[in-house]
Amino acid sequence: MGCGPGRNAHYLRRVGFEVDAIDLSLEAIEWARERGSGVNFIHGDMFEAGLTGPYDLVYDSGCLHHLPPHRRVGYLELVGRVLKPGGHLGLVCFAAGAMGSERSDAELYRVGSLEGGLAFTEESLRWIFADFAGVDLRRMREGTGHFGESFLWTALFRR
Numbered sequence: 795m796g797c798g799p800g801r802n803a804h805y806l807r808r809v810g811f812e813v814d815a816i817d818l819s820l821e822a823i824e825w826a827r828e829r830g831s832g833v834n835f836i837h838g839d840m841f842e843a844g845l846t847g848p849y850d851l852v853y854d855s856g857c858l859h860h861l862p863p864h865r866r867v868g869y870l871e872l873v874g875r876v877l878k879p880g881g882h883l884g885l886v887c888f889a890a891g892a893m894g895s896e897r898s899d900a901e902l903y904r905v906g907s908l909e910g911g912l913a914f915t916e917e918s919l920r921w922i923f924a925d926f927a928g929v930d931l932r933r934m935r936e937g938t939g940h941f942g943e944s945f946l947w948t949a950l951f952r953r
């Protein structure tokens with residue numbers, strides 16, 4: 795979801811997944827396609843694209859924190875619809891206290907801006923994803939040789 799230039803989509807393809815990857819930005823999708831083949835890159839709005847899955851894994855690196863709060867209902871409906879029972883949702887998002895706007899949902903609508911992305915607390919993530927089983931939720935590790943920034947949460951939920 796919100797695959798951008800396809801970093802994770804290409805990685806998942808390399809390790810054996812069949813991958814559908816979607817992004818609103820045509821430039822990002824064109825760039826992702828230039829970076830390799832084998833992934834079904836889709837240009838469009840994930841809420842409107844008619845995705846059906848069913849998928850073993852839905853992966854969101856950095857999309858949720860760019861969505862206004864009211865879109866979380868549709869986000870959960872989308873994930874719930876396309877994910878197989880027992881399937882996993884992988885999530886990366888800004889961690890409160892380290893990165894992102896910490897305004898309340900009401901304040902965000904008052905100022906009319908997401909201020910570059912929303913910060914989430916551990917409690918807020920557990921509340922939003924309460925219908926999922928939490929497999930892991932922790933700050934991303936740095937220095938592993940892979941992408942890693944400690945201002946991000948990384949989470950795995952199971953439907």
Ligand SMILES: C[S@@+](CC[C@H](N)C(=O)[O-])C[C@H]1O[C@@H](n2cnc3c(N)ncnc32)[C@H](O)[C@@H]1O
Binds near residue numbers: 795796798816822
């Ligand atoms: C911070 S970028 C993350 C890109 C990529 N996942 C990564 O980790 O490098 C967030 C992406 O979500 C995309 N996005 C936001 N809302 C979307 C929507 N409704 N449907 C599809 N893509 C969306 C944006 O276009 C943007 O490329």
